[in-house]
Amino acid sequence: MDKKEKVALENTLTRRFFLALAFEIYQGVAGLYDLGPCGAQIRQNLISQ
Known part of the structure; x- marks a missing residue:
């Protein structure tokens, strides 16, 4: 996973309040x-599990 994908994933998780x-x-x-x-x-x- 490159830096751009990591930033996009972090933004999505933050926006949807997973973290x-x-x-x-x-x-x-x-x-x-x-x-x-x-x-x-x-x-x-x-x-x-």
């Missing part, structure tokens, strides 16, 4: 991500 930058929400440390409701459900499904 969000923690810095934008909490004004804390940059570089960390929080999962939105859909992202948390996908994570839970992956862990349970």
Whole structure:
């Protein structure tokens, strides 16, 4: 995956709230991500299998 595809994927996931930058929400440390409701459900499904 090249850089252009990675940026496009990150923008789509952020726009649809699968994940969000923690810095934008909490004004804390940059570089960390929080999962939105859909992202948390996908994570839970992956862990349970």
